[in-house]
Structure formats: C-alpha cells, structure tokens
Amino acid sequence: MQDGNGLDHLAGERAMAQFDLQAMKVYLAGGQREYEISTKMAQLVANDPVFSKEDRVRLARKDLYKNSLRKAGHAWKTILEKGLSEVEGLKLRHFVDEPTYTDLHWGMFIPAIKGQGTEEQQHKWLPLAYKMAIIGCYAQTELGHGSNVQGLETTATFDPTTDEFIMHSPTVTSTKWWPGGLGKASTHALVYARLITDKKDHGIHAFIAPIRSLEDHTPLPNVTVGDIGVKFGNGGYNTMDNGFLRFDHVRIPRENMLMRLATVTKDGKYVRSNKPRQLGYGAMVFVRQGIVIDASIYLSRAVTIAVRYSAVRRQFGNKDEPGELQVIQYRTQQSRLFPLLATAYAYRAVGFWMKSLYADVMKRLNDNDFSTLPEVHACTAGLKSITTSVTADGIEECRKLCGGHGFLCASGLPELYAAYVPACTYEGDNTILLLQVARFLLKTLSQVSKVRPVGTAAYLGNIKQLSTQNCKVSQGHDWLNTSVLLEAFEARSARQAAAVALRLAKGSGSEAEFQENTPELVESARAHCQLILVSKFIEQLQTGTPEGIRKQLEVLCYTYAFSQLIDNAGDFLATGYVTGNQIALAKEELKHMFDKIRPNAVALVDAFDHTDDYLGSALGRYDGDVYTHLYKGAFKESLNDTVVVDGYEEYLKPVLTQNLWAPHSKL
Numbered sequence: 001m002q003d004g005n006g007l008d009h010l011a012g013e014r015a016m017a018q019f020d021l022q023a024m025k026v027y028l029a030g031g032q033r034e035y036e037i038s039t040k041m042a043q044l045v046a047n048d049p050v051f052s053k054e055d056r057v058r059l060a061r062k063d064l065y066k067n068s069l070r071k072a073g074h075a076w077k078t079i080l081e082k083g084l085s086e087v088e089g090l091k092l093r094h095f096v097d098e099p100t101y102t103d104l105h106w107g108m109f110i111p112a113i114k115g116q117g118t119e120e121q122q123h124k125w126l127p128l129a130y131k132m133a134i135i136g137c138y139a140q141t142e143l144g145h146g147s148n149v150q151g152l153e154t155t156a157t158f159d160p161t162t163d164e165f166i167m168h169s170p171t172v173t174s175t176k177w178w179p180g181g182l183g184k185a186s187t188h189a190l191v192y193a194r195l196i197t198d199k200k201d202h203g204i205h206a207f208i209a210p211i212r213s214l215e216d217h218t219p220l221p222n223v224t225v226g227d228i229g230v231k232f233g234n235g236g237y238n239t240m241d242n243g244f245l246r247f248d249h250v251r252i253p254r255e256n257m258l259m260r261l262a263t264v265t266k267d268g269k270y271v272r273s274n275k276p277r278q279l280g281y282g283a284m285v286f287v288r289q290g291i292v293i294d295a296s297i298y299l300s301r302a303v304t305i306a307v308r309y310s311a312v313r314r315q316f317g318n319k320d321e322p323g324e325l326q327v328i329q330y331r332t333q334q335s336r337l338f339p340l341l342a343t344a345y346a347y348r349a350v351g352f353w354m355k356s357l358y359a360d361v362m363k364r365l366n367d368n369d370f371s372t373l374p375e376v377h378a379c380t381a382g383l384k385s386i387t388t389s390v391t392a393d394g395i396e397e398c399r400k401l402c403g404g405h406g407f408l409c410a411s412g413l414p415e416l417y418a419a420y421v422p423a424c425t426y427e428g429d430n431t432i433l434l435l436q437v438a439r440f441l442l443k444t445l446s447q448v449s450k451v452r453p454v455g456t457a458a459y460l461g462n463i464k465q466l467s468t469q470n471c472k473v474s475q476g477h478d479w480l481n482t483s484v485l486l487e488a489f490e491a492r493s494a495r496q497a498a499a500v501a502l503r504l505a506k507g508s509g510s511e512a513e514f515q516e517n518t519p520e521l522v523e524s525a526r527a528h529c530q531l532i533l534v535s536k537f538i539e540q541l542q543t544g545t546p547e548g549i550r551k552q553l554e555v556l557c558y559t560y561a562f563s564q565l566i567d568n569a570g571d572f573l574a575t576g577y578v579t580g581n582q583i584a585l586a587k588e589e590l591k592h593m594f595d596k597i598r599p600n601a602v603a604l605v606d607a608f609d610h611t612d613d614y615l616g617s618a619l620g621r622y623d624g625d626v627y628t629h630l631y632k633g634a635f636k637e638s639l640n641d642t643v644v645v646d647g648y649e650e651y652l653k654p655v656l657t658q659n660l661w662a663p664h665s666k667l
C-alpha cells in the first residue's frame with residue numbers, strides 16, 4: 001500500500017517480482033475478507049490524528065500513559081460509533097499499535113471468565129465486561145512467584161459465617177506484581193489465590209476481586225494498588241500500566257470465586273468437578289496460540305524495514321559493475337536477512353494452523369473430550385517459546401542489518417524490540433515452557449509401546465525406523481524433496497528425545513537427575529518444535545495455495561527448512577542421521593534459494609502490506625526515500641528546538657570561555 005509522496009525509489013526492485021503480489025497479500029492476511037478489513041482498519045487508524053505515533057519515544061512516562069489512555073478510549077468510541085464487528089475492532093486495536101489495558105481485559109480477563117466461570121457467573125460478569133462498564137486484568141504473578149503458579153501465596157479464606165472470601169496478601173512476596181492494566185486502569189482483577197476452607201489449603205483458584213470504586217476510581221478500602229515502574233526502552237511496553245496489588249483482609253462474596261472447575265458451597269464444602277484442573281490455565285493457552293501469528297507480524301515488520309533499506313543502501317562496489325552495490329547484493333546480508341524473511345512467512349502459515357488446532361480443542365472441551373489437551377498444551381507452550389525467542393533476536397538482527405541508522409529510533413526498530421522482547425517472558429518464561437514440552441515428549445515416549453502417539457507427536461510412533469535409517473541425500477537436489485526434509489527433522493527430534501529419555505530411564509528417577517539433564521531436555525523440546533514449524537509450513541503450502549504464489553512460497557519454505565538445518569547442524573550431526581557432506585550440500589541449496597528470493601525480496605515484504613504509518617520507520621518507507629526523511633526527522637528532535645542548546649550559558653560557555661582547567665593541564 002503506497003502512502004509516500006509518489007516518487008518510488010524501489011520501483012526497479014518491484015518491477016523484478018515474479019509472483020502475484022495481490023494474491024500473496026490476501027494469503028498473508030488469511031483470506032479476502034480479512035484482507036479487506038485489514039486495509040480498511042489500517043487506513044482508519046492512519047487517518048485519525050488521535051492515533052498518531054509521532055513522538056512516542058520522546059514522551060515522559062506520565063504523558064505517554066495518558067496519551068495511551070486517550071487512544072484506548074478513542075478506539076472504543078470509534079468501535080461503538082462506527083458499529084465495528086469484533087474482527088474489525090481487533091484489527092483496529094492492532095493498528096493502533098501499542099500495548100494497553102484493553103489487551104488484558106479482552107485477551108485474558110474475559111477468556112478466563114468464559115473458561116472458568118459457571119453459566120450463571122458468565123451471565124453476571126460478561127455483559128458488564130463486554131460493554132466495558134468494568135475493566136478487568138489477569139492478576140496471577142506475584143513478586144515471589146511467576147513461573148511456579150502452585151507457589152503463589154495470596155490467600156482466599158472462606159468465612160461461612162458471612163458467606164464471603166477474605167482476600168489477603170500475607171507476605172511482601174505475595175504482592176501481585178506485573179499484571180498489565182492493574183496499575184492504574186482496572187476496576188476488577190481476576191486474582192489467582194490459594195483457596196482455604198476450614199483451614200485446608202486446596203491450591204490455586206481464580207477469584208474476581210473489585211479493586212477500584214466504580215464511582216471515582218479510587219482504590220477500595222484495604223486494597224493497595226499502583227504501577228510497578230518504568231520498563232525497558234523508550235515507548236515500547238511503557239504504555240502499559242503493569243501493576244502491584246495487595247489485599248489486607250478484603251472481603252468478597254462467595255459467588256466471586258470462578259466455580260466451573262471447583263465449587264465452595266454455602267456451608268464451606270469444597271467440591272471438585274471431574275474436569276482437569278489444567279483448564280484453569282486456559283486463558284494462558286488462548287494467548288499463547290495467538291502469540292505465534294503475532295510473532296510473524298512483529299518479525300515481518302522488522303524484515304520489511306531491513307529489506308527495503310538494504311535495497312536502498314549502497315556501499316562499496318566492484319570493478320565489474322558501475323557505481324556502488326546495494327547492500328542487499330552482498331551474500332552475507334542475504335544469509336542473515338532472507339532466512340528471517342522466510343521465518344516470518346513460516347510463522348504466518350503455522351499461526352493459521354494454530355488457530356485451527358485451538359478451535360478444535362475448544363470444540364472438544366465443550367463436548368467434555370479432554371484427550372488432546374496435553375498435545376495442545378505442548379504445542380502452544382513450545383511454539384510460543386520458539387517463535388518469540390526467534391522474533392526478538394530477529395528484530396535485533398534486523399537492527400544490525402541496518403547499520404548505524406538502525407540504532408536511531410527513527411528506524412522504528414529500537415521501539416519495536418522494546419515492545420516485543422517481553423514476549424519471551426510473559427505468558428510463560430521460554431525455558432519453562434520448553435521444559436513442559438520436554439515432559440510431554442518423555443511421557444509420550446514412555447507410553448509409546450502401548451499408546452500410539454497422535455497429532456504432532458505421531459512421528460514418535462516410528463521411533464525404531466527413525467533411529468536406525470540414515471539420510472540418503474547424495475547430491476544437492478536430493479534435498480529438494482519435502483519428504484526427505486521432513487524425515488531429517490523427525491529423525492533428529494526422535495533421536496534427541498530418545499537419547500535423553502534413555503539416560504533418564506537408566507537413572508534412579510530422582511528430581512536431581514532430571515535437573516542434570518534439563519539442558520538436553522530443552523534442546524530436544526526445541527528440536528520437536530522446529531519439526532512442527534517445518535512440517536506445518538509444508539502442510540499449509542500443500543493445501544490449496546493459489547498458483548500465482550506457490551513457487552515463491554516453496555522457495556521460502558525450503559529457505560526456512562535449510563536454514564534451520566544449517567543453524568542446528570551440530571544437533572543433526574550429533575544424532576548421526578546426517579553427515580557433514582550432506583550439510584554442506586544443503587548449504588549450497590540454500591544459496592540457490594537466496595538467488596531465487598533476491599529479485600522478489602522487496603515484493604515479498606510489500607506483501608505483508610504494512611503501511612508507512614504502521615511501520616513508523618524512515619528506513620522502511622514504501623517509497624524508499626530514506627535519506628530525505630532521516631534528515632527531516634532530525635529537525636523534530638527536541639534538542640534542536642533551539643539553535644543554541646539549553647544549558648549553554650550554565651555549562652558550555654564556562655568551559656569554552658574561562659579556560660578553568662588550563663593552568664593545571666599538562667597538555
């Protein structure tokens with residue numbers, strides 16, 4: 001979508017494209033309707049001055065937060081006034097492009113009530129939440145515990161004499177700490193606390209606690225609440241009011257405990273339902289599945305900036321060609337940049353698949369079928385972990401790929417990184433999540449002779465064959481076969497998992513031995529997730545991709561798979577499945593893929609359809625007019641508000657005119 005001044009410095013690049021750009025845009029948007037909604041919402045946001053992102057990195061925290069409240073309020077008003085649908089509203093929020101309290105309200109508070117509330121409770125709370133008459137957050141993490149949910153200390157003690165729970169924060173470490181939207185905006189918190197009835201601790205359950213007055217927004221009696229402070233980077237995640245919260249024996253009605261998974265009766269009896277307690281983690285699973293597509297979006301933004309800039313930027317040259325070379329011509333630039341481009345495409349395809357996986361498990365849960373829950377948990381946890389780690393590192397790599405100018409906030413990359421990098425921690429620390437995948441793999445392997453693995457773990461059913469047969473590639477083009485590639489990833493993953501499982505099986509089964517093997521367990525989980533990513537990219541590509549884009553997607557798919565193979569060559573070699581020579585052949589094939597991407601590179605990032613407003617980058621502009629806009633941008637810098645800097649009289653002038661230190665100088 002062009003919104004520059006008409007002069008297209010990248011026109012030559014675009015003329016080289018060999019695929020149907022429009023069809024690719026529609027594919028990446030997830031369909032024609034999604035594409036149209038996206039286009040409409042992007043324009044709506046770009047044309048509304050309230051949503052301007054200008055100066056965000058220069059604002060002081062108070063102003064930044066107030067402006068973010070203004071935008072969130074305006075977004076809600078726009079949704080209501082224009083009668084936007086849910087999908088349109090979500091897209092509008094997406095283009096407003098800053099973390100805010102409504103994310104937690106819609107993304108976690110409401111899903112948790114839906115998943116854990118009884119019908120009666122949903123009836124009571126959801127209408128209020130849907131019209132935003134209350135604002136909710138998800139208050140799970142505490143100062144002392146985040147990953148270890150079972151270690152949370154906040155208590156909810158039932159008092160049968162008044163039919164109430166007493167919410168209490170018994171220690172400093174029990175202070176709720178981090179929940180987004182809690183600090184300043186929320187009126188209600190979904191609090192995870194230890195349920196205690198008749199002195200018995202039943203473990204962690206969810207409660208809806210009112211925390212601020214609906215009259216004047218002041219904290220309710222005996223509630224201490226506020227913002228935890230400035231976070232990493234300028235702008236970035238600082239638009240969010242991550243908060244702290246303490247209760248001092250605060251009473252809430254018994255009905256405020258979400259009772260779909262367990263109930264407390266009026267006389268204080270605790271009754272568990274026959275549903276798995278892990279459903280209490282449902283809101284996390286929901287967000288984790290959404291994070292995969294989100295990773296693709298963030299990575300594609302960074303890659304769009306780096307590809308366009310690399311096509312504009314010229315350095316050095318060679319005696320065979322006149323003028324200087326575009327840096328995108330350099331093999332080293334291509335070998336750092338094109339795999340990231342392919343990764344953004346891979347995550348988009350896998351993100352679409354995740355949505356269908358999630359829809360399927362929700363349907364099953366409604367029918368009381370819990371059989372696929374462990375696999376879905378492993379998939380969402382594992383792919384959340386891998387995709388956020390790679391994306392955060394990928395954004396930083398794109399910054400470096402843009403040289404010095406990438407370090408300027410005008411490139412858009414520092415703020416993008418600051419906003420994105422906490423995704424490696426929230427919704428589950430990435431190592432903790434890989435350990436969950438590893439536990440799932442160990443369990444699957446331990447039962448493999450009795451229970452045939454299904455879904456993404458099905459390949460483990462062929463463990464014998466995968467452990468004995470080696471890769472048959474003898475020439476480069478042998479790698480250009482998706483079955484050959486898939487088998488390589490399956491064999492590597494199966495062998496890594498089997499090796500660590502065997503080592504553990506030979507031991508005493510102690511927790512210490514498990515701990516000793518956690519680095520290998522994490523590596524085997526990563527191998528399993530990389531297999532899922534490669535296999536689902538291939539699968540998506542083979543199911544109904546339009547003709548005009550299939551070839552390019554194939555090139556990207558091979559690029560992704562080869563670069564994964566090469567980046568993890570050590571693991572592949574250590575399993576004995578491939579030889580050094582086979583890896584070398586894959587490297588050559590990867591270079592051929594780079595040659596195929598090169599003429600399409602700019603069009604492939606155009607296909608993500610990020611507007612200039614959304615990208616917010618002088619380097620990634622659609623028209624490639626980088627230097628004019630970097631130069632113009634410098635005049636927006638507040639230090640340049642005056643020609644002579646504020647501070648000259650007090651601090652510069654004495655240095656320049658009084659020669660204060662000169663008599664003592666040895667120079």
Ligand SMILES: CC/C=C\C/C=C\C/C=C\C/C=C\C/C=C\C/C=C/C(=O)SCCNC(=O)CCNC(=O)[C@H](O)C(C)(C)COP(=O)(O)OP(=O)(O)OC[C@H]1O[C@@H](n2cnc3c(N)ncnc32)[C@H](O)[C@@H]1OP(=O)(O)O
Pocket residue numbers: 103104106107108138140141146147148149150180278279281282284285286287288289290291294373374377425426427428429432436439443
């Ligand atoms: C940017 C967002 C992008 C897109 C999202 C799209 C839409 C949503 C829109 C907006 C969202 C808005 C904003 C998001 C941004 C930030 C918000 C951040 C929020 C948070 O961070 S909330 C707090 C998150 N906290 C965690 O993730 C904690 C991590 N810890 C855990 O998950 C658990 O404690 C852990 C590590 C799994 C251990 O739990 P526990 O001790 O209870 O279990 P065990 O280890 O004993 O395991 C028991 C058993 O249960 C299985 N299991 C564990 N978890 C799950 C699960 N979630 N589902 C199913 N099953 C689970 C486990 O495997 C064991 O099985 P086994 O007995 O071995 O068979």
Ligand SMILES: Cc1cc2nc3c(=O)[nH]c(=O)nc-3n(C[C@H](O)[C@H](O)[C@H](O)COP(=O)(O)OP(=O)(O)OC[C@H]3O[C@@H](n4cnc5c(N)ncnc54)[C@H](O)[C@@H]3O)c2cc1C
Pocket residue numbers: 104138139140141144145146147148177178179180237242422425426427428429430431432
């Ligand atoms: C921006 C942001 C927004 C957030 N929003 C929310 C929110 O809305 N609601 C909410 O409730 N929470 C929220 N959180 C909290 C977040 O979910 C937790 O920070 C996260 O789950 C990690 O937990 P932790 O901080 O306790 O890390 P820790 O578990 O203390 O991790 C510290 C280190 O120890 C390692 N480690 C810990 N245990 C093990 C182990 N068993 N084996 C090996 N290594 C281990 C980890 O890998 C990590 O390297 C947010 C956090 C951030 C940064």
